Amino acid sequence: MPPFLFWLFASLMLVFGAAVVLNRNPVASALSLVVSFLGLAALFMSLDAYFVGIIQVLVYAGAVMVLFLFIIMLLNLRAEEGRRINWLAATGGIVVALILVIQIFSVIGHFQAARQTFPSLERSTTDDVWNIGALLFSNYNLPFQIVGVLVLVATIGVVLLSKREPR
Amino acid sequence: MITLGDYLIVSGILFAIGFAGVMLRRNLIIILMSLELMLNAANLSLVAFSRFRVSPAGLPNYNAQVFVFFIITVAAAEVAVGLAILVALFRARQTTDVKDISELKF
Numbered sequence: 001m002p003p004f005l006f007w008l009f010a011s012l013m014l015v016f017g018a019a020v021v022l023n024r025n026p027v028a029s030a031l032s033l034v035v036s037f038l039g040l041a042a043l044f045m046s047l048d049a050y051f052v053g054i055i056q057v058l059v060y061a062g063a064v065m066v067l068f069l070f071i072i073m074l075l076n077l078r079a080e081e082g083r084r085i086n087w088l089a090a091t092g093g094i095v096v097a098l099i100l101v102i103q104i105f106s107v108i109g110h111f112q113a114a115r116q117t118f119p120s121l122e123r124s125t126t127d128d129v130w131n132i133g134a135l136l137f138s139n140y141n142l143p144f145q146i147v148g149v150l151v152l153v154a155t156i157g158v159v160l161l162s163k164r165e166p167r
Numbered sequence: 168m169i170t171l172g173d174y175l176i177v178s179g180i181l182f183a184i185g186f187a188g189v190m191l192r193r194n195l196i197i198i199l200m201s202l203e204l205m206l207n208a209a210n211l212s213l214v215a216f217s218r219f220r221v222s223p224a225g226l227p228n229y230n231a232q233v234f235v236f237f238i239i240t241v242a243a244a245e246v247a248v249g250l251a252i253l254v255a256l257f258r259a260r261q262t263t264d265v266k267d268i269s270e271l272k273f
Contacts, residue, residue, distance in 0.1 A: 003168065003169050006169050006173070010173075010177045013177070013181065014177065014180055014181060014184065017181055017184045017185070017204055018184055020184075020188065020197070020200050020201065020204065021184060021185075021187060021188035021191065021192060021197070021201060026194060026196050026197065029196075029197055029200060030196075030200065033200050033203070033204075036204070037207070040181075040207055040210075040211060043174070043177075043211060043214075044210075044211075044214055047174070047214050047215060047217070047218040047227075048218055048227060049214045049217065049218065049227070049232055049235075051232065052210075052214055052232055052235050052236070052239075055236065055239055056207075056210075056239070059239055059243055060203070060207070060239070063243065064203070064242075064243055064246050067246060067247065067250060068196065068199075068200065068246075068250070071196065071250045071253065071254065072196060074254070075253075075254070075257050075263065077194075077196065077263060089190075089191070090191055092190070093187050093190030093191040094187060094191070096186070096187075096190060097183045097184075097186050097187035097190065098183075100179075100182070100183045100186060101179065101180060101183045104175075104176070104179035104180075104182075104183070105176065105179070108172050108175050108176055108179070111172070111175075113171060113219070114170060114171050114172030114175060115170055115171075115172060116170060116171060116219075117168040117169065117170050117171075118169070118170075118171065118218055118219055118221075119219070119221045120221075120225075121221060121225050121226065121227065122224065122225025122226065123225075124224075124225070124226055131226065131229050132229055132232055132233060132236065135229050135230065135233050136233055136236070139230075139233075140233050140237075143237065147237055147240050147241065150240075150241065150244060151240065151244050154244035154245075154247055154248050155247075157248055157251070158247050158248055158251040161248070161251040161252060161254075161255050162251050162254055162255065164258075
């Protein structure tokens with residue numbers, strides 16, 4: 001991927017990620033999150049991780065975002081109005097986030113491998129999905145089944161939580 | 168050329184944005200969205216390292232991509248449960264503001 005496209009998608013992702021936090025209207029936040037996830041999917045594709053990029057679009061930009069928008073519409077949430085900003089909490093949060101960014105910059109500055117470019121790939125006879133699937137069903141078979149149980153438990157939990165209690 | 172550090176810095180800034188969202192916002196839905204941003208920042212650095220550690224056969228290190236797959240699955244389950252709790256809370260209190268739900272018992 002040419003460097004121009006990397007910076008384009010990275011800035012797209014970061015700008016809309018910041019828009020998620022800064023927007024007062026929850027619907028606008030959710031739609032900014034979709035754009036941010038699409039930029040992230042493009043970055044995954046730039047790293048030759050096509051399967052992860054597709055999954056990102058399908059699961060996040062598709063299913064998870066529909067869930068968010070559905071809940072926002074269901075609860076009929078409006079933009080917060082008239083609420084004063086608590087300046088002490090706001091400056092505290094921004095300062096802690098800035099310290100985190102400075103920390104990350106200094107760690108990456110001391111990290112030798114971070115200055116190297118990515119090595120080139122060989123042409124593979126099998127594709128991305130095949131390679132990940134083979135690993136998933138051989139080395140990571142037990143975690144895969146545990147994740148299956150986890151998703152089942154989450155489904156049951158959601159049904160129980162959203163059931164109305166008889167009065 | 169784009170180096171590994173560029174991806175790591177972008178991922179770190181995305182994580183910080185999500186972190187600031189959790190600290191600053193009081194709307195529970197926005198806090199959940201910021202959590203998603205933080206999980207995705209972790210995914211980005213995992214995929215960058217996967218592309219960086221090329222195996223002798225010339226393929227990326229797929230272990231990291233399997234890990235990203237697991238993170239996405241768990242994050243989807245987490246969002247579903249979180250939003251269900253949010254709906255149950257909204258039924259009880261008609262609010263999604265964390266300032267209004269600071270008591271343990273109601």
